[in-house]
Amino acid sequence: MSEAGIAVKDIGGIKLKPEFLAELVSLTAAGKVSQKNAKQTLEIAFAEGRSPQAIIAEKGWEQISDEGQIAALVKTVLEQEAASVEEARAAIGAGNAKRVKALSNFLAGKVIAASRGKADPVIAGKLLQKELGQC
Numbered sequence: 001m002s003e004a005g006i007a008v009k010d011i012g013g014i015k016l017k018p019e020f021l022a023e024l025v026s027l028t029a030a031g032k033v034s035q036k037n038a039k040q041t042l043e044i045a046f047a048e049g050r051s052p053q054a055i056i057a058e059k060g061w062e063q064i065s066d067e068g069q070i071a072a073l074v075k076t077v078l079e080q081e082a083a084s085v086e087e088a089r090a091a092i093g094a095g096n097a098k099r100v101k102a103l104s105n106f107l108a109g110k111v112i113a114a115s116r117g118k119a120d121p122v123i124a125g126k127l128l129q130k131e132l133g134q135c
Contacts, residue, residue: 015049016042024052031120037061064118067127070111073119074127077110088132104128 024045028038033056041052041061056062064070078085088103104125111124 014046016046017049020045020050020052027052027056031065032056032063033061034063034117034120037063062118063120064115065120065123067123070115070119070123071127073111073114074124074131077107077114078128078131081107081110085132092133100132104132107132 021042024033024038024042027033028035033041033052037056037059038052041055041059044050044055045052084103084107088100088107091099091103107128108121108125111128112119112121115124
Protein backbone atom coordinates (compact mmCIF):
# COMPACT_ATOMS: atom_id res chain seq x y z
CA MET A 1 0.00 0.00 0.00
CA SER A 2 2.89 2.37 0.63
CA GLU A 3 3.84 2.36 -3.07
CA ALA A 4 0.47 3.93 -3.82
CA GLY A 5 1.09 6.53 -1.14
CA ILE A 6 -1.56 5.12 1.18
CA ALA A 7 -0.78 4.30 4.77
CA VAL A 8 -2.57 1.37 6.38
CA LYS A 9 -4.30 3.79 8.76
CA ASP A 10 -5.83 5.58 5.73
CA ILE A 11 -7.55 2.52 4.26
CA GLY A 12 -10.87 3.48 5.82
CA GLY A 13 -10.81 6.74 3.88
CA ILE A 14 -10.62 5.12 0.45
CA LYS A 15 -13.55 6.36 -1.62
CA LEU A 16 -13.63 3.47 -4.11
CA LYS A 17 -16.52 1.18 -3.23
CA PRO A 18 -16.08 -2.57 -3.84
CA GLU A 19 -19.10 -2.61 -6.14
CA PHE A 20 -17.44 0.09 -8.29
CA LEU A 21 -14.35 -2.05 -8.66
CA ALA A 22 -16.54 -5.00 -9.67
CA GLU A 23 -18.37 -2.73 -12.13
CA LEU A 24 -15.11 -1.66 -13.74
CA VAL A 25 -13.90 -5.26 -14.03
CA SER A 26 -17.20 -6.22 -15.69
CA LEU A 27 -17.05 -3.30 -18.13
CA THR A 28 -13.48 -4.17 -19.07
CA ALA A 29 -14.21 -7.88 -19.47
CA ALA A 30 -17.23 -7.09 -21.66
CA GLY A 31 -15.10 -4.90 -23.93
CA LYS A 32 -17.03 -1.75 -23.04
CA VAL A 33 -13.82 0.12 -22.16
CA SER A 34 -10.20 -0.33 -23.20
CA GLN A 35 -7.62 -1.37 -20.64
CA LYS A 36 -5.92 2.02 -20.94
CA ASN A 37 -9.15 3.87 -20.21
CA ALA A 38 -10.07 1.37 -17.49
CA LYS A 39 -6.86 2.28 -15.68
CA GLN A 40 -7.66 5.99 -15.94
CA THR A 41 -11.21 5.30 -14.79
CA LEU A 42 -9.91 3.39 -11.77
CA GLU A 43 -7.69 6.31 -10.81
CA ILE A 44 -10.63 8.74 -10.95
CA ALA A 45 -13.01 6.36 -9.15
CA PHE A 46 -10.37 5.80 -6.47
CA ALA A 47 -9.84 9.52 -5.94
CA GLU A 48 -13.45 10.68 -6.24
CA GLY A 49 -15.56 7.65 -5.28
CA ARG A 50 -17.64 7.87 -8.44
CA SER A 51 -19.20 5.09 -10.51
CA PRO A 52 -16.94 3.83 -13.33
CA GLN A 53 -19.93 3.76 -15.69
CA ALA A 54 -20.57 7.47 -15.02
CA ILE A 55 -16.90 8.35 -15.47
CA ILE A 56 -16.63 6.42 -18.73
CA ALA A 57 -19.79 8.05 -20.10
CA GLU A 58 -18.67 11.52 -19.01
CA LYS A 59 -15.24 11.14 -20.61
CA GLY A 60 -16.56 9.49 -23.78
CA TRP A 61 -14.38 6.42 -23.21
CA GLU A 62 -16.91 3.80 -24.35
CA GLN A 63 -15.19 1.30 -26.64
CA ILE A 64 -16.84 0.37 -29.93
CA SER A 65 -17.24 -3.40 -30.03
CA ASP A 66 -19.97 -3.61 -32.65
CA GLU A 67 -18.55 -5.49 -35.64
CA GLY A 68 -20.82 -3.67 -38.05
CA GLN A 69 -19.55 -0.26 -36.98
CA ILE A 70 -15.94 -1.39 -37.06
CA ALA A 71 -16.43 -3.11 -40.44
CA ALA A 72 -17.62 0.21 -41.87
CA LEU A 73 -14.46 1.89 -40.56
CA VAL A 74 -12.31 -0.91 -42.00
CA LYS A 75 -13.97 -0.50 -45.40
CA THR A 76 -13.33 3.25 -45.36
CA VAL A 77 -9.69 2.82 -44.36
CA LEU A 78 -9.09 0.15 -46.99
CA GLU A 79 -10.51 2.47 -49.65
CA GLN A 80 -8.34 5.36 -48.44
CA GLU A 81 -5.22 3.22 -48.17
CA ALA A 82 -5.57 1.25 -51.41
CA ALA A 83 -1.82 1.26 -52.09
CA SER A 84 -1.08 -0.25 -48.67
CA VAL A 85 -3.81 -2.84 -49.18
CA GLU A 86 -2.32 -3.92 -52.51
CA GLU A 87 1.14 -4.05 -50.96
CA ALA A 88 -0.20 -6.19 -48.10
CA ARG A 89 -1.93 -8.59 -50.50
CA ALA A 90 1.26 -8.87 -52.55
CA ALA A 91 3.23 -9.59 -49.36
CA ILE A 92 0.70 -12.27 -48.42
CA GLY A 93 1.11 -13.84 -51.85
CA ALA A 94 4.90 -13.72 -51.55
CA GLY A 95 4.82 -15.18 -48.04
CA ASN A 96 6.52 -12.12 -46.55
CA ALA A 97 5.06 -12.41 -43.05
CA LYS A 98 7.12 -9.56 -41.61
CA ARG A 99 5.84 -7.08 -44.22
CA VAL A 100 2.26 -8.37 -43.87
CA LYS A 101 2.41 -7.80 -40.12
CA ALA A 102 3.81 -4.28 -40.53
CA LEU A 103 1.14 -3.30 -43.05
CA SER A 104 -1.64 -4.95 -41.01
CA ASN A 105 -0.53 -2.99 -37.94
CA PHE A 106 -0.41 0.21 -40.00
CA LEU A 107 -3.95 -0.35 -41.29
CA ALA A 108 -5.22 -1.32 -37.83
CA GLY A 109 -3.79 1.94 -36.51
CA LYS A 110 -5.67 3.82 -39.21
CA VAL A 111 -8.92 2.09 -38.21
CA ILE A 112 -8.35 2.96 -34.55
CA ALA A 113 -7.55 6.55 -35.50
CA ALA A 114 -10.68 6.76 -37.65
CA SER A 115 -12.71 5.77 -34.58
CA ARG A 116 -10.89 8.36 -32.45
CA GLY A 117 -9.39 5.54 -30.42
CA LYS A 118 -12.69 3.87 -29.60
CA ALA A 119 -12.67 0.78 -31.85
CA ASP A 120 -11.80 -2.52 -30.17
CA PRO A 121 -8.35 -3.30 -31.61
CA VAL A 122 -8.90 -7.07 -31.50
CA ILE A 123 -12.08 -6.84 -33.58
CA ALA A 124 -10.48 -4.32 -35.95
CA GLY A 125 -7.49 -6.63 -36.49
CA LYS A 126 -9.72 -9.65 -37.09
CA LEU A 127 -11.82 -7.79 -39.65
CA LEU A 128 -8.71 -6.46 -41.40
CA GLN A 129 -7.26 -9.96 -41.65
CA LYS A 130 -10.51 -11.19 -43.16
CA GLU A 131 -10.58 -8.35 -45.71
CA LEU A 132 -6.93 -8.83 -46.64
CA GLY A 133 -7.48 -12.56 -47.15
CA GLN A 134 -5.30 -13.74 -44.28
CA CYS A 135 -7.94 -15.98 -42.72
